[in-house]
Amino acid sequence: MVQLGANRYGKAEVRVLRVARGAADGGGDVIRDWNVSTSLSGDLAATHLTGDNSGVLTTDTQKNTVYAFAARLGAVEPEVLGLELAAHFVRSQPQLTRARVRVEEYGWDRIGGTGHSFARRGALTRATRVVHDADLGPAVVSGIEGLTVLKTTDSEFWGFPRDAYTTLAETTDRILATEVSAWWRYRGADTGWAAAFAAARQALLDAFSGTYSYSLQQTLFAMGSRVIADVPTVCEARLALPNKHHYLVDLAPFGLVSDREVYYPGDRPYGLIEGTVLADDAPPPGPAWD
Numbered sequence: 637m638v639q640l641g642a643n644r645y646g647k648a649e650v651r652v653l654r655v656a657r658g659a660a661d662g663g664g665d666v667i668r669d670w671n672v673s674t675s676l677s678g679d680l681a682a683t684h685l686t687g688d689n690s691g692v693l694t695t696d697t698q699k700n701t702v703y704a705f706a707a708r709l710g711a712v713e714p715e716v717l718g719l720e721l722a723a724h725f726v727r728s729q730p731q732l733t734r735a736r737v738r739v740e741e742y743g744w745d746r747i748g749g750t751g752h753s754f755a756r757r758g759a760l761t762r763a764t765r766v767v768h769d770a771d772l773g774p775a776v777v778s779g780i781e782g783l784t785v786l787k788t789t790d791s792e793f794w795g796f797p798r799d800a801y802t803t804l805a806e807t808t809d810r811i812l813a814t815e816v817s818a819w820w821r822y823r824g825a826d827t828g829w830a831a832a833f834a835a836a837r838q839a840l841l842d843a844f845s846g847t848y849s850y851s852l853q854q855t856l857f858a859m860g861s862r863v864i865a866d867v868p869t870v871c872e873a874r875l876a877l878p879n880k881h882h883y884l885v886d887l888a889p890f891g892l893v894s895d896r897e898v899y900y901p902g903d904r905p906y907g908l909i910e911g912t913v914l915a916d917d918a919p920p921p922g923p924a925w926d
Contacts, residue, residue, distance in 0.1 A: 640684050644736070646675035647695040650702045656711035664751025668711045671740040674698045676725055678732035678770075691731040698725075713829035714739040715776055718766030726768050733770045734923065739763065740781075759783065762833060765819075767923045775924035778829070779819030780837060784880075786813035791849040811899060812849055813880040814909075816840060820863055821872040821924050832867050839866040852879055852909045860913025871918035874925075879907035 649671050656666040676698070682688035705721055718737040725735035741764075743757035764778040794806035818840055822832070843862035849855045860873035881902035887894040 640681055642677075643680060643684065644675045644677035644734075645680070645692075645695065646673065646736070647698040647702070648673045650674075650699050652702060652706045654706045654711050659711060660746075660751065662751060664746060666711045667744055667754060668706075668714075669742040669744060670706070670714065670717065671742070672702045672717070672721075673738045674702070674721065674725070675736040675738075676729075676732050677734045677736075678729075680731065691729075693725070693729050693732070701725075713833075714741045714762065714764045715766065715778060715829040718764050719768070719774055719776065719825055722766045722768035722774065726770050734926075735768045736926065737766045737768075739766075760837075763819075765924075767926060769923050772922050774825040775922055776822045776825050777819050777924050778822070778833060778836075779817070780840070781817050783816040783818070783837075783840065784813070785816060785841065785844050786811065786880075787845065787849075793851060809896070811882040812852065812855070813882060813901075814852065814855075814877040815880060816844075816859075817876040818859065818863070819874045820867070820870045821874075821918075821921060822869050823871045823919065824869065827869040832869055835867045836863050836870065839863045852877055852907070853911065856909055856911045857913060860911065864913060864915050871915045872921065873913045875909075875911055875913075877909045879909065881906060 650673070652670045652672060654668040654670070658664070659666040676693065680691055682690070683692050701724065702721065705717065705724070709717060709720060718739045722735040722737045726732050741762040743760075743762065744754040745757050747753050747755045760783040761781040762778075763781055764776065767775045769775075788811055789809055791810050791812035792808045793810060794808060818836075820836055839862040840859050843859040844855060847855050847858040856875050856877050860875055863873045864870055882899040883902055884894060884896065885898040885900055887898060
């Protein structure tokens with residue numbers, strides 16, 4: 637005998653470019669470049685067990701809803717788009733009890749002084765994940781992907797246990813680099829999203845640059861703590877930091893002195909450090925991280 641377990645379905649990676657004509661200061665255009673994924677769950681057993689699709693809001697309909705809400709809402713913050721979409725799906729479809737919406741936003745910088753020309757900003761991806769539960773209401777998690785940072789000194793790593801398989805040398809001066817994946821949970825669903833994102837991003841950068849690091853784990857805790865300290869509407873931060881190793885090149889075979897100046901960046905394998913930092917009074921997450 638078998639039974640149906642947890643399930644959900646949706647439309648993945650709906651690409652939307654929203655242009656707000658003349659909305660910028662000085663009359664220039666504003667653009668929002670989004671990658672939207674929706675996922676719905678609820679009383680959907682029939683379609684799995686018997687093929688009865690009477691409760692299935694098609695993924696094509698979900699795609700069209702994304703386009704329609706982008707048009708109706710305008711060039712809003714990604715959290716606003718996610719909140720509106722998630723609430724709409726649950727409230728308009730009685731068979732649904734939970735909607736999850738992820739919005740990735742790609743940044744663009746205005747160029748040329750024309751007000752309508754842009755260059756893609758490649759430093760990071762802003763993202764948000766919204767869950768709307770019929771009983772619990774909305775929960776918002778936002779974050780950054782692809783933020784690559786590096787410091788040329790002020791990083792050590794030593795004092796670790798050694799066994800028969802340990803070859804890594806201890807160091808009191810190394811390059812520390814990582815590509816930050818950081819997500820933070822908001823206490824509520826009503827805040828200044830743009831200001832909160834900017835403050836969280838700056839907190840990550842300040843903590844990375846300002847922390848004398850004895851391990852990437854220590855740096856992770858400092859970064860998460862700084863986000864919570866600097867953004868009062870945030871109660872939890874989760875980070876994943878791959879250690880982007882940089883190895884000192886031995887220049888002796890070329891008759892040159894290696895004075896910590898020439899390195900080769902390692903590709904893989906790499907260390908992956910993950911951790912969660914919580915405010916002491918953080919409320920239970922509910923479905924926020926589902």
